Amino acid sequence: MVFKRLLGSIGIGGPTVDTVLAPGAVLPGGHLAGEVRLKGGKAAFDVEHITLELVARVEAETSDGEHEGVVIFDRFNVGGGFPLGEGEERSVPFAVALPWETPVTELYGQALGIVLGVRTELGVAGARDKGDLDPLTVGPLxxxxxxxxxxxxxxxxxxxxxxxxxxxxxxxxxxxxxxxxxxxxxxxxxxxxxxxxxxxxxxxxxxxxxxxxxxxxxxxxxxxxxxxxxxxxxxxxxxxxxxxxxxxxxxxxxxxxxxxxxxxxxxxxxxxxxxxxxxxxxxxxxxxxxxxxxxxxxxxxxAGLAVGVVGGMVAAEVVDEVGDFFESDDEESETDEEA
Known part of the structure; x- marks a missing residue:
């Protein structure tokens, strides 16, 4: 699944980013491959960095009850340091190694209810935007x-x-x-x-x-x-x-x-x-x-597992803000049109 989002921190006319993962499940400790597709906006920008974040929905119990949230469990800088011209299209391929303890999300093709994602952060003109989120499928060793x-x-x-x-x-x-x-x-x-x-x-x-x-x-x-x-x-x-x-x-x-x-x-x-x-x-x-x-x-x-997910994310912490983890293509398209 491919998601599009206007770079919100830049505003109307800013560049857009699509991250496309290679098809199929990856294994813990294996390589996650794909490409980040950029399209320039109505002006030229300097792309300072392209960062991938691995995120997971987790559960925790504390003295005040049970909480659900999202944790970043790895980050990779896969590109940056180049200009992106007006309307220019550019693809940045990547291959990164998953942590060996990456959770398994499916077994024999059946989802286990574990939700992982790859979030793309694009740094442009001193601003950062987490502009793309793709589901990550991991099979067992x-x-x-x-x-x-x-x-x-x-x-x-x-x-x-x-x-x-x-x-x-x-x-x-x-x-x-x-x-x-x-x-x-x-x-x-x-x-x-x-x-x-x-x-x-x-x-x-x-x-x-x-x-x-x-x-x-x-x-x-x-x-x-x-x-x-x-x-x-x-x-x-x-x-x-x-x-x-x-x-x-x-x-x-x-x-x-x-x-x-x-x-x-x-x-x-x-x-x-x-x-x-x-x-x-x-x-x-x-x-x-x-x-x-x-x-x-x-x-x-x-088949009976509920795959509910939450939004919000901080490194090595669990947050309580509840929302949609993965948005549909229709929702993303509406956001772009409104922008």
């Missing part, structure tokens, strides 16, 4: 897909996915938020787990898989969460029996072996989001019948 497929084969069901503002203690997390994929347990584990949350923290050498089980309250005990973490390599994905390996992880989590148990939250958390207790987790471990597979599970579950 092979090892992420293998783990999720194994969970589907084991019978775990896809429930939802979101981005939580905060950090998981004891990990190599780089971004100011992390992705949680929520799953419903198999009947085998339903009596000891109400739901499972999976977080992937990828890096160039491999990936940390953080598992959290929401354990129900017992007659003589309060509810609690069990967390454990495993590290896996990007290499040799096809040569491993992931169903057996992941089943072993879940058995350990259910039994509490290698897992840290913490009290379940009963109210709003702190700046670490709804699962602030994850920040305390520092233990590292290396290390039922077949179901329908996560592809089928996601196809059934993701």
């Amino acid at each position: 092979p090892v992420q897909e293998a783990v999720l497929e194994a969970l589907g084969q084991l019978g775990f069901g896809f429930k939802s996915a979101d981005l939580e503002y905060g950090r998981i203690g004891g990990t190599g997390q780089q971004l100011p938020f992390y992705q949680e994929i929520e799953l419903t347990p198999t009947p085998q584990y339903a009596h000891v787990m109400r739901q499972i949350e999976v977080t992937f923290l990828a890096n160039p050498g491999g990936m940390e898989v953080v598992l959290e089980a929401d354990k129900p309250r017992g007659f003589f005990s309060s509810g609690h969460d069990a967390l454990t973490r495993f590290t896996v390599s990007h290499a040799g994905v096809e040569g491993r029996d992931w169903t057996v390996e992941v089943d072993g992880w879940m058995r350990q989590l259910a039994a509490g072996r290698g897992a840290r148990t913490v009290p379940a939250p009963h109210g709003p958390g702190d700046a670490y989001g709804s699962h602030a207790h994850k920040a305390e987790h520092g233990q590292v471990r290396h290390g039922s019948g077949p179901g329908p597979g996560m592809g089928t599970v996601v196809a059934a579950g993701a």
Whole structure:
């Protein structure tokens, strides 16, 4: 999808900017390619810089309740330092590397409800304008897909996915938020787990898989969460029996072996989001019948996800201003005509 917007800080007669991303999903740690298309206005301008911002909708819970907002999680200067003549058309190609922890937005072609975007900032004549916003689609790395497929084969069901503002203690997390994929347990584990949350923290050498089980309250005990973490390599994905390996992880989590148990939250958390207790987790471990597979599970579950989004953005902070994240071509055209 291509969006157009008049450079508002310059006013009527200013240049316009279109950012066109290469088609298809990109992978975490992979290269995002495309081009920024500029068209000069009714006068010549000096283009000082063209900057791409990666933005994400995130959730956070603080003492005053739950909030949603947008976080900038990377910036790239892809051009600038040239004049743009009156009515001149110019294309600036780019290829930038996504952070390894970039969240996955789709699995097997089904949207997970995670909203990412690429915003283009154009600096002209000492003014800046965030004049273009395009949706960013990110697919899973092979090892992420293998783990999720194994969970589907084991019978775990896809429930939802979101981005939580905060950090998981004891990990190599780089971004100011992390992705949680929520799953419903198999009947085998339903009596000891109400739901499972999976977080992937990828890096160039491999990936940390953080598992959290929401354990129900017992007659003589309060509810609690069990967390454990495993590290896996990007290499040799096809040569491993992931169903057996992941089943072993879940058995350990259910039994509490290698897992840290913490009290379940009963109210709003702190700046670490709804699962602030994850920040305390520092233990590292290396290390039922077949179901329908996560592809089928996601196809059934993701269709019902609400993909609401919010506007406003500040670096490494969550804001509360609610609005439309992506505007339609019709809305943009109306804005241009009115300008």
